[in-house]
Amino acid sequence: MxxxxxxxxxxxxxxxxxxxxxxxxxxxxxxxxxxxxxxxxxxxxxxxxxxxxxxxxxxxxxxxxxxxxxxxxxxxxxxxxxxxxxxxxxxxxxxxxxxxxxxxxxxxxxxxxxxxxxxxxxxxxxxxxxxxxxxxxxxxxxxxxxxxxxxxxxxxxxxxxxxxxxxxxxxxxxxxxxxxxxxxxxxxxxxxxxxxxxxxxxxxxxxxxxxxxxxxxxxxxxxxxxxxxxxxxxxxxxxxxxxxxxxxxxxxxxxxxxxxxxxxxxxxxxxxxxxxxxxxxxxxxxxxxxxxxxxxxxxxxxxxxxxxxxxxxxxxxRAGRWEPVFTDGVADLVAFFRVLPEDPQRFTLVAWNDASQARPVTLTVPWGWLFSEVELREVFTGRTCQVGAGLITLPLEPRECSVWQINPGNKGSYSFFKSWHLP
CATH class of the missing domain: 3.20.20.80 (Glycosidases)
Structure with a gap:
């Protein structure tokens, strides 16, 4: 050994x-x-x-x-x-x-x-x-x-x-x-x-x-x-x-x-x-x-x-809070967030589409600091989507467990997260 x-x-x-x-x-x-x-x-x-x-x-x-x-x-x-x-x-x-x-x-x-x-x-x-x-x-x-x-x-x-x-x-x-x-x-x-x-x-x-x-x-x-x-x-x-x-x-x-x-x-x-x-x-x-x-x-x-x-x-x-997303009426789906309340940029969304077909699924994001148009990137495939007014519509592939994280640089020189936003 x-x-x-x-x-x-x-x-x-x-x-x-x-x-x-x-x-x-x-x-x-x-x-x-x-x-x-x-x-x-x-x-x-x-x-x-x-x-x-x-x-x-x-x-x-x-x-x-x-x-x-x-x-x-x-x-x-x-x-x-x-x-x-x-x-x-x-x-x-x-x-x-x-x-x-x-x-x-x-x-x-x-x-x-x-x-x-x-x-x-x-x-x-x-x-x-x-x-x-x-x-x-x-x-x-x-x-x-x-x-x-x-x-x-x-x-x-x-x-x-x-x-x-x-x-x-x-x-x-x-x-x-x-x-x-x-x-x-x-x-x-x-x-x-x-x-x-x-x-x-x-x-x-x-x-x-x-x-x-x-x-x-x-x-x-x-x-x-x-x-x-x-x-x-x-x-x-x-x-x-x-x-x-x-x-x-x-x-x-x-x-x-x-x-x-x-x-x-x-x-x-x-x-x-x-x-x-x-x-x-x-x-x-x-x-x-x-x-x-x-x-x-x-x-x-x-x-x-x-x-x-x-x-x-x-x-x-490793240490973030777990927040489940209960998607009533959506079959074959498991979704949850992992978040660090002390740092809003530390955020992961996991969405498992166990259905045999691709589909868009819209989830609610109940955090006021996650701004509209901030981009999420799927870490394994690189595809992206955007948050809009507290909702995220994810493009999910069949039988896929996707993992999404914030890509805060999608607006170029604009910063979604200012240092004084942090609690």
Whole structure:
């Protein structure tokens, strides 16, 4: 991985999430046998230190992933609990049932769940001075992702965040939330949310309308819950290139939404190469590095780089307010604004025409500072339109997610925006 950092940085990424690197019997390592041991298949402690050093030198932050909810049935705690009977101290770390079975994650017997109300476990995992989380953050990581954080419960996630911040105030505490994730931001710095992904898939399958998709986004972001990670692919769902293989126009629109809606775009490794894969384990295949120099020139990589550059150059896409446009009676349309109230020139309009024909669509612009005849330019095609008395008529192409920004120089020496206009 250290040798691929330049590739990741060239794409425009600024953080890397590593799936678990602790010792475990499985390839995914979410079933650890030792929270503090590095899997030797990945390298040595010196290799890890060099990865941290090289990543930080390139402005890349590193986040480690850990499953605190469960362990491997080969973990010494569980072996002692199973062998020692009711009197074993470790027996209290798990919940054994009368039939000899035990609680395990999603019913998978190889991953027994920990009873996270036991004080010994809380100290060992995150409360103690030398806890598991403190151990890894002390190696130079910039944050932690809590696997299946919704299983840990909301109060425990809050306690974990408080404990981490007490010792590592700049560390990020992120959580995987398979539920509706916005409320969990009260306990976590950020959430890996599947709500955006699930809403897109439901729309593609025509089980919800475009209007309902817009309302879903309103629920997710209307309260300013912008610290959610937006993804199209992950190791738990099919890769987007496979999911939407029969509809490349939908995939292109979905990717543009990923980078223009509020939230933090999360790109799954290999998406820049157009890597395909259905459900686990196909979606977890290795990157074909032997062909990667040629594959970097594929449309997926170019478009991804364009979207990352667009987001980096547009502060309203990173931190601006989200304003939905509800277009009653207009089918197959999603539209919204991203604006910075403190700078009226920082303005992006996204209009997704999912209809199979080109059409003009007129939208209301409810801001008094957006003057008549100011020009908007579509960032990918260069076509233009003008604002007129609080309305914009957009020329939309079929199955296109268009992105429009202000082109204030269309009147030559005239300036629409004076410095004293700014609040």
């Amino acid at each position: 250290t040798g691929r950092l330049d590739h990741i940085r060239e794409l425009g990424a600024d953080a890397i999430l590593l799936t678990p690197i602790n010792r475990a019997p499985s390839y995914h390592r979410y079933d650890t046998t030792d929270f503090r041991a590095l899997d030797p298949l990945l390298g040595t402690w010196d290799d890890l230190a060099e990865l941290v050093r090289q990543a930080h030198a390139r402005g890349l932050r590193l986040v480690f992933d850990v499953a605190l909810n469960h362990v491997s049935r080969d973990h010494p705690w569980f072996r002692a609990a199973a062998a020692g009977g009711a009197g074993a101290r470790e027996r209290q770390y798990f919940r054994f049932l009368e039939d000899g079975k035990y609680l395990c994650w999603w019913g998978y017997g190889h991953m027994p769940e920990l009873q996270l109300d036991h004080p010994d476990l809380l100290d060992e995992l995150f409360l103690g001075e030398d806890s598991v989380l403190a151990f890894w953050l002390g190696k130079g990581f910039d944050g932690v992702r809590l696997d299946c954080a919704n299983d840990l419960t909301f109060p425990l996630c809050r306690r974990i965040s408080e404990a981490v911040k007490a010792r590592f105030p700049d560390a990020a505490v992120l959580g995987e939330i398979c539920n509706y994730s916005a409320p969990w931001l009260d306990a976590l710095d950020g959430t890996q949310s599947y709500f955006f992904t699930a809403s897109l898939k439901a729309l593609w399958q025509k089980s919800i309308s475009h209007g309902q998709f817009q309302r879903n986004m309103q629920m997710a972001y209307g309260g300013g819950a912008y610290r959610q990670f937006q993804m199209l692919s992950s190791h738990d769902i099919p890769r987007a290139r496979t999911e939407f293989a029969t509809d490349p126009a939908f995939l292109r629109a979905a990717r543009r939404l990923q980078f223009t809606l509020p939230g933090i775009p999360m790109v799954y490794y290999g998406e820049e190469f157009g890597l395909e894969g259905a459900k686990d384990p196909d979606n977890r295949a290795t990157v074909p590095w032997e062909t990667w120099p040629a594959r970097r020139l594929e449309p997926d990589a170019r478009e991804l780089q364009e979207l990352i550059r667009l987001r980096q150059a547009s502060p309203e896409l």
